[in-house]
Amino acid sequence: MALGEFDLIAKFFKRPVRRAALGVGDDCALLQVTPGMQLAVSSDMLVEGRHFLSTVDPARLGHKSLAVNLSDLGACGARPLAFTLALSLPKADPAFLEGFARGLLALADEHGIELVGGDTTAGPLNICITVFGEVPAGQALLRSGARAGDDLWVSHPVGGGIGDARLALEVFRGQVSLEGRDFDAARRAMELPTPRVALGQALRGLAHSAIDLSDGLLGDLGHVLRASGVGVRIDADALPRSPVLASQPRALQLECGLSGGDDYELLFAAPPARRGEVLAAAQALGVGVARIGELQSEPGVRLVDGEGRPLRGDFPSFDHFLSA
Amino acid sequence: MALGEFDLIAKFFKRPVRRAALGVGDDCALLQVTPGMQLAVSSDMLVEGRHFLSTVDPARLGHKSLAVNLSDLGACGARPLAFTLALSLPKADPAFLEGFARGLLALADEHGIELVGGDTTAGPLNICITVFGEVPAGQALLRSGARAGDDLWVSHPVGGGIGDARLALEVFRGQVSLEGRDFDAARRAMELPTPRVALGQALRGLAHSAIDLSDGLLGDLGHVLRASGVGVRIDADALPRSPVLASQPRALQLECGLSGGDDYELLFAAPPARRGEVLAAAQALGVGVARIGELQSEPGVRLVDGEGRPLRGDFPSFDHFLSA
Structure with a gap:
């Protein structure tokens, strides 16, 4: 050349x-x-x-x-x-x-x-x-800023969720089959992610910490937990899910949502006192945000369902993250 | 991974x-x-x-x-x-x-x-x-600053020259054979280039234009000539050559020196009134600099020998550059 x-x-x-x-x-x-x-x-x-x-x-x-x-x-x-x-x-x-x-x-x-x-x-x-x-200077959102007591939030498309990119990958891998329109939607999530640039700027001074989801929620969250020296309780049922993903078996939903990767949504920690401001900022920008858990002083990841029952072992790759 | x-x-x-x-x-x-x-x-x-x-x-x-x-x-x-x-x-x-x-x-x-x-x-x-x-701000050396009448200079290792990286490549290609020590020296030039970072900074305010030699002298010079709207006369015999390259056939010397590539030396244009300062700056940094030609208002590349006789056609790839 x-x-x-x-x-x-x-x-x-x-x-x-x-x-x-x-x-x-x-x-x-x-x-x-x-x-x-x-x-x-x-x-x-x-x-x-x-x-x-x-x-x-x-x-x-x-x-x-x-x-x-x-x-x-x-x-x-x-x-x-x-x-x-x-x-x-x-x-x-x-x-x-x-x-x-x-x-x-x-x-x-x-x-x-x-x-x-x-x-x-x-x-x-x-x-x-x-x-x-x-x-x-000094206002960048870092992985190291999360504090025990913070809400854990994840952004998502309005009417959609996280995990669709992984769902599309499973179709390409032949593990899942989706009909034309559903596959197109999932494939779009994988191939045309929307970077949350405006939301990130809006969260300056509001969130304590942020990371973008590229390698899967649990993996990326691990960086925040280590850098901030905190643990987390996640309500798996609060994970935002697109209608396509929500129609899949529960284990697949968890796998895609929690360890999917390629979401390019923001996972961020903000104090409960700022909930209203977080929601208002996201709404003004046309982005969804879901509160999916709480940062805690005890190290580790506690995954629970909507009733607060532990979920360990309900999807294949979770143990891997627990032991990592 | x-x-x-x-x-x-x-x-x-x-x-x-x-x-x-x-x-x-x-x-x-x-x-x-x-x-x-x-x-x-x-x-x-x-x-x-x-x-x-x-x-x-x-x-x-x-x-x-x-x-x-x-x-x-x-x-x-x-x-x-x-x-x-x-x-x-x-x-x-x-x-x-x-x-x-x-x-x-x-x-x-x-x-x-x-x-x-x-x-x-x-x-x-x-x-x-x-x-x-x-x-x-405003002091970066650009490709577009060369003027007719400027000296054309090239940096080189003290006691060495340009073109050795290409000579080593010809050995790897099986086109040239070199003895152990000579091959080591040429290979070193190819694998361990010295970026002329201090010289570049010293040339601010002294040189009108600079480019680094990565794709061969004539090719890289072409960018300067186009960006500056000038032509050039090059004295091929003034090209600095290492003892190893100088012992090769003349056509190979010209090929390696003028279109070799991978030299990572600076090719720069400076007014004749600043010759002394250019030489002093290079000497203070332990870098060689050779004056190899003159920028001219007439477009194109005029390659001559030490007596000023045209050299066109003396090495394989020159016509390619003339027509480019």
Whole structure:
């Protein structure tokens, strides 16, 4: 791809640069960070077969590649500024690149951010995006801020829930069968996640801690518990579930909701005194939020049902998290 | 690698964080940019078989992965601040990771910078680093600043030259044979490039334009010529050459020096009135600099020998650049 890579970058990805002092095409991109703000940075890499299937629509892949990175900014409460893209491609396929760039740049436009630099190379398909955001110094939402007594909340699409991306994966794996419309909805959840960027910013000063759900609720929650030195009681019946997931067997619902992954919703801790403000902030942004448990001083995860009865062993991967 | 990835990151890459407000292990890294400075950002991706051989020493690979990124900061005249690492690995091989981290972090220490975040995933070996630096607003060295009448300079190791990395590649390709010591020297040039970070900063306010040599002198120079709207006369005999390269046939010397790639030296343009200062700055830093030509208002590349005679056609890939 040696020389052609420059043409490729220019053709599909080069656009007028507004905020950045210097965009794609010099050795470095130059960014201006507002005085008093900290720069928030996150990198995510997407690999075929692990993060997406070879059959995915390129525009959806472009969307998701940026969405999973924006989701990290949302979890910090940062406002997105710009991103870089490093792309390894087996061949310079114009149809793929056109679709990928379209999906990617549409989401970038939605958030008012620009592609400011990157790299293109020949190799197995691999997408590495680094996003930049800014957050007032000292106000970022961290994993380490949760306190015993806080409510545990999870965001979700209005009328939907978490776990649908995992449900779609189970269909691709041949473990679950869904009818056309239901499969489309689940697949959309997997391929077109909505990063909760505005919600993250609204939660600054309101939530004590936040993380985005990429590896499954229990796994990601574990990072918060360790960083904050707390435990948790989760009401499994309070997990928000889409109608499609709610029609599945209970064990599958729990598996998808609690250890599914690829949700890109925010899991956050906020004091009970701020419940009304949390609900109002989410409602103003058209995002659902569900209160699913309570942070506690005793370490560990206590999973209960709506009546408060322990749920241990009701779904396959829970023991793994308990012992981790 | 799902859960194990966190352990891996912790084991090999997590270190006490000094400058960054928040290091590896939250959703985002938080960086403080000095007021009045612009943030310089660059991403480079390294793919096995294209950017390195599977047989490379992991410590050298770690060094080179960061070096090629630091080289971009050098070309902008930026001071390095921090970097992120996204790593795709076929398997979590502790021997590889230990060596890779050792080489990577040694170079990071040399430049006083920290690994502030990243991602680890299962997949074909792929290394994506994003570096951050800062440069006084408006003072970055750009590709677009060269002017007719400027000297064209290239940096090089003292007692060495450019083109050795390509010479080593020709040995690996079986096109050239070198004896043990000579091969070691050329291979070192390919695997352990020295990013010209201090020189880049010294050239701020002195050079009009700079670029780092990653894709070969003529190819990279082409970016400067297009961005600056100028042409160039190059004295091929003034190209700095190591003793090993200088002992090769002339056509191979020109091929390696002019279109070799992987040099990670700075190619820069500065006015003739500043020659003394350029030489003094380089000498103070223990870096060689050679004056290899002159920027001219007439577009195009004019390659001449030490007596000013045109050299067109003397090495295989030159016509390609002339027509590009």
